[in-house]
Amino acid sequence: MSNINSDLQVRWWNLEAKLMERFNKKPDMEAILFLVGIQELGDIRAKFTKEQKQDLMHIAVCSLFSQSGYYELEKVDKDGWPHFKQIKSLPAMTLPEQENFMKDHVLLYFQKTGFIEG
Numbered sequence: 001m002s003n004i005n006s007d008l009q010v011r012w013w014n015l016e017a018k019l020m021e022r023f024n025k026k027p028d029m030e031a032i033l034f035l036v037g038i039q040e041l042g043d044i045r046a047k048f049t050k051e052q053k054q055d056l057m058h059i060a061v062c063s064l065f066s067q068s069g070y071y072e073l074e075k076v077d078k079d080g081w082p083h084f085k086q087i088k089s090l091p092a093m094t095l096p097e098q099e100n101f102m103k104d105h106v107l108l109y110f111q112k113t114g115f116i117e118g
Contacts, residue, residue, distance in 0.1 A: 005100065012103050015116055029099075032106055036060035039113070040082060055081065064105040065090070067112075 019027050019035075027035070037056030038044060040063045048056065062071040062084035071084040093101060111118040 008100055008103060008107075011107050011116075015107060015110055018116060029102065029106075030057065033057040033060040036063060036106070036109060041080065043080065059084075061102075064102070064109055067105055067108055 016026055019032070034053060034056055037058075037060040040059050041056060059082055063082075065071050066073065066084065070088055070090055071086050074083045074085045076082050090101075107116070110116045
């Protein structure tokens with residue numbers, strides 16, 4: 001494991017630990033994306049439909065990758081749901097590279113929101 005990957009992994013474990021403190025269970029990537037989606041939507045309700053949960057995870061991915069200029073917010077619809085457009089293609093990556101790319105963007109997001117230190 002390179003130094004960059006080991007640093008990323010340590011920062012990721014720190015985020016997981018902080019989320020575990022907050023929610024009393026270790027979140028997987030899907031749960032983290034769901035949290036980011038809810039944060040971006042700004043609507044905390046008890047229940048979301050399966051389709052809305054998928055939409056929330058899509059919002060999360062777009063929001064995360066908008067930090068690097070891959071997506072931009074196009075509009076917010078009448079129900080308050082954000083819609084994004086893709087500006088540039090994501091780079092071709094192996095599965096482990098994709099996972100690290102996503103983790104890196106999640107960490108950046110939680111740093112920007114002040115949940116973790118940068």
